[in-house]
Amino acid sequence: MKSNKLILFILFASFFASCDSELEIDPKQNEDATVTLSTESGITNILTGTYATAATGAGFGGRNIISAELLGVSAQTATTELRWRGSYGEFRQIYNKAMLVNNTIIEGMYTRKYEMINAANTVIENINKVASPAKQKTMIAEANFLRSLAYFDLVQFFAQPYVAGQPNTQLGVVIRPNAIYDFNTDLSKERSTVDEVYAVIIAGLNLAYTDLPADNGFYASKYAAKALLARVYLQQGNYKAARDAANDVITNGGYSLSTSYAAAFNHAAMQNEDIFNIMITKQTGTNDANTFYAAEADGGRGGDLSIRNAYLDLFDDTNDARYNFNYVNPANDRTLTLKYQNQYSVVGIIRLAEMFLIRAEANFRESTVLGDTPLNDINRLRTRATAQNLAVVNLSSILKERRLELGMEGFLIHDIKRTKRSIDISSDGSGSVLLPYNDNKLVFPIPLREMDTNKKITQNPGYGS
Structure with a gap:
């Protein structure tokens, strides 16, 4: 048995x-x-x-x-771009x-x-x-x-x-x-x-x-699976497959970018940029992204993980909404991201912006223009963020755009590994270590x-x- x-x-x-603690356990369990x-x-x-x-x-x-x-x-x-102070x-x-x-x-x-x-x-x-x-x-x-x-x-x-x-x-x-x-x-x-x-x-x-199905409510859908495939293929360096998967999601998934960068975060229900996310409510789930990124007033611990100048210095346009998408916690003067301000919001797993970044990078690496040009895909995100459009892109600028768009969302070490980069751990940032x-x-x-x-x-x- x-x-x-x-x-x-x-x-x-x-x-x-x-x-x-207030959740009552149903005896049926x-x-x-x-x-x-x-x-x-x-x-x-x-x-x-x-x-x-x-x-x-x-x-x-x-x-x-x-x-x-x-x-x-x-x-x-x-x-460092981010500092752990917890x-x-x-x-x-x-x-x-x-x-x-x-x-x-x-x-x-x-x-x-x-x-x-x-x-x-x-x-x-x-x-x-x-x-x-x-x-x-x-x-x-x-x-x-x-x-x-x-x-x-x-x-x-x-x-x-x-x-x-x-x-x-x-x-x-x-x-x-x-x-x-x-x-x-x-x-x-x-x-x-x-x-x-x-x-x-x-x-x-x-x-x-x-x-x-293409629409499965709050649960995984056909295009959530294809979007995760795009991410997996990108991690493998299988750029053709990553490009095709991301393009399928962009073209056929029925998603659209949020009207502003801020609107892509801190919502309690699915929005049209969301491909797959985790629902957090007062009854179920734990939003640890909010716990460790947010100030006390927003349900966090005060900002255990804070933004440093090295991250802000990556931006080339101070009008970029992503550059300004932070606040100073008055309790400790730490600069914190605005991406996590609601402990009962969804925790994002895959959003449409990532698919544009995957398609742009994969098209560039393969010298193709499936769906659109890499330049147009990058500028689509920059326009949404009110940043000045780029005249040209190269691999370095595309990878940088990933960091600007997806910063603090859990991509950093995986991108470093797949692109075979190193982490500068020298005390003066000289690259000596x-x-x-x-x-x-x-x-x-x-x-x-x-x-x-x-x-x-x-x-x-x-x-x-």
Whole structure:
């Protein structure tokens, strides 16, 4: 008989891992696992719970965003674009590129992603309990999307980066193709290669694109899957595929840019620029992006992560709305981004602006003009931001535009790795001390908890066993 403990754990973690204290637990959540797995409502609840797990801080509720920015900047306060000034030692380890295997922030991110993967696998394996074939198809597609989203985050943080044009046999993360029902089973397994993990991600997203509807409400849609594919292909250096996927979303997805840069943020419901995001309410989810970026008046901790002049100096036009999209917290004089001012707003995962940036970069690299020219795509974003249009673009200016448009949104370290750049960690910003993109210090350790329970897994270099 399948263990009751795991299914109850899935439901509990999915619905209540970060809920507010006033939330009353519905007694139905205590039902026996054999009942849950034998009913359509039970399987539907597990899928809904997978989204809820994504809405936790350690899921996709902000800690991945914070970590990607901290890992991508120098900890030298004289030259850094962002400065960590919070009391959380675990985030400071990431900022200093000195992570420990017992870092609880990193462990939480790892654990939540595997909870999502296991819940998605559970839905797929028990989908025959759902009566409607059409609903079965959609639910399987959603589960594949969520599983791919989780694997992609894991392989980006816990493995050496994908390098185009070579076999990527470096260790990725453990692939769990089946649901785990009994914790008493020995789950020891070695990590699959980065190539193998990316293959699972892409296969899942292609299935999701094929079977999801174009409009799926707050849940993953056909074009959310294609947009995530565009991001995955870009990370691989597969520019033709990234270009085609981004162009499909731009042309056929029915999305449009918000009327102003400010309007793209701090909203509590889906807007037309949003391709996929995480819903945060007073009952479910945790907006850790708001927690660590915002002032106390906006529900944050005062600005644990603040903007420094090195970031503002990247802008070439002081009329650019993105240059001015910040404020000074009167409580401590820290300059903070305006992107996170509402703890009950959605946490953005994919928005349309990113698709224009992907199409522009991929078209430029491939010397093509599919959909539009790179110059027009870049100037479309600059016009929206009230910045002076550029006369020409090159790869450097396109990559810079990504940083201006997507700053503080969790792209920095991943862009550094895929473009093989280094982080200047010299005290004077002279470039005399560089940390290369593939340095072991830029890869998270496999958490101690996983190392203790998985007899076959290999730790990342530099972290011991």
